[in-house]
Amino acid sequence: MHPLKKLPLGLCCLLMIGSTRAQTKIQALIPKAEIVLPNVKGGFDLMAYDAGQKRLFLSAQDNHSVEVIDLKNSKPLKSLPGFNEPKWVFYHPETNTLYVATGKDGKVTAVNAATYKAIKTYQFKEKCNNLRYDQNTNELFVGVGDTFGAIGIIDLNTQKITRQIPLAGFPKQFEVTTDRIYVNEPGKGLIEVIDRKLNKVIAAWLVKSNKDNVPMAIDQAKHLLYIGCAGGSLLTMSTETGLELSRVTIPKDVDGVYLDKKSNRLYVSCGEGFLDAFQIKNGKLNLIQQFATRNGAGTGLLIPAAQLYVLAEPQTGKLPAAIRIFQPAL
Numbered sequence: 001m002h003p004l005k006k007l008p009l010g011l012c013c014l015l016m017i018g019s020t021r022a023q024t025k026i027q028a029l030i031p032k033a034e035i036v037l038p039n040v041k042g043g044f045d046l047m048a049y050d051a052g053q054k055r056l057f058l059s060a061q062d063n064h065s066v067e068v069i070d071l072k073n074s075k076p077l078k079s080l081p082g083f084n085e086p087k088w089v090f091y092h093p094e095t096n097t098l099y100v101a102t103g104k105d106g107k108v109t110a111v112n113a114a115t116y117k118a119i120k121t122y123q124f125k126e127k128c129n130n131l132r133y134d135q136n137t138n139e140l141f142v143g144v145g146d147t148f149g150a151i152g153i154i155d156l157n158t159q160k161i162t163r164q165i166p167l168a169g170f171p172k173q174f175e176v177t178t179d180r181i182y183v184n185e186p187g188k189g190l191i192e193v194i195d196r197k198l199n200k201v202i203a204a205w206l207v208k209s210n211k212d213n214v215p216m217a218i219d220q221a222k223h224l225l226y227i228g229c230a231g232g233s234l235l236t237m238s239t240e241t242g243l244e245l246s247r248v249t250i251p252k253d254v255d256g257v258y259l260d261k262k263s264n265r266l267y268v269s270c271g272e273g274f275l276d277a278f279q280i281k282n283g284k285l286n287l288i289q290q291f292a293t294r295n296g297a298g299t300g301l302l303i304p305a306a307q308l309y310v311l312a313e314p315q316t317g318k319l320p321a322a323i324r325i326f327q328p329a330l
Contacts, residue, residue, distance in 0.1 A: 030328075042063055051306065066098070099131060143171035234249075
């Protein structure tokens with residue numbers, strides 16, 4: 001099968017009205033291409049993008065590899081084996097370094113993105129998951145823990161782990177601002193707020209769901225958090241009060257929520273087999289488009305620099321793993 005396969009336009013355009021769905025002509029995401037990954041087994045976790053060389057780095061957690069994909073020419077470029085359940089990747093363009101967080105061995109591995117050779121390992125006590133970066137301080141933040149929880153901090157200037165901030169439970173996705181860190185902790189049903197100057201938790205907000213708050217997106221300008229709950233809810237919460245402002249129904253097993261600031265939309269990828277696009281208007285979320293995807297396709301990435309949205313679909317049965325590429329509509 002050729003690695004580049006054109007997809008039909010206008011897939012499953014749907015609008016949610018209450019608990020029913022009706023067709024609409026609104027397009028938020030335009031299907032562009034599919035890149036097949038025939039040698040990758042199982043499913044995926046998160047991705048990172050290299051704008052300079054137009055490379056996509058994809059955590060193939062079940063395959064224990066990081067897949068490097070050439071988005072310019074729409075083809076697989078290289079497979080990096082030997083990672084013990086890669087969960088998240090971060091690309092640092094200034095040093096051409098890829099950082100890979102692994103779940104089974106609690107490591108963050110720095111990889112030379114020119115030679116694809118490991119150059120340094122940062123060891124934590126337990127599972128490493130979400131990675132976030134602050135360009136102003138040149139710090140990499142790591143979600144750490146399985147039986148406990150912490151946010152680890154790596155100073156990329158000194159290349160050392162400088163500190164760990166304890167949490168009430170294990171962290172899933174989190175967001176970093178200049179003065180705060182907002183952390184989803186599904187095991188506790190909490191969002192904990194860390195003061196970066198004090199290096200400690202200053203607030204704990206209860207999420208009214210079934211301890212399933214996993215992905216998160218932030219709108220700093222409007223002081224809002226968007227929280228995806230695996231049971232089938234998308235919540236809007238205030239970062240000023242910690243209160244829930246609204247919730248809408250989404251498919252189950254959500255794993256990705258991305259805010260497109262240019263179009264004021266949210267893209268929500270769900271493992272149940274759907275990709276939803278919401279328009280944000282007057283503080284309300286309106287579902288304007290839905291794509292049927294593959295079961296387990298919860299991993300997405302919005303790439304504003306390339307004006308692309310990418311969805312990773314796992315290998316299932318006779319279907320090979322693949323990357324579906326969309327272009328956000330203006």
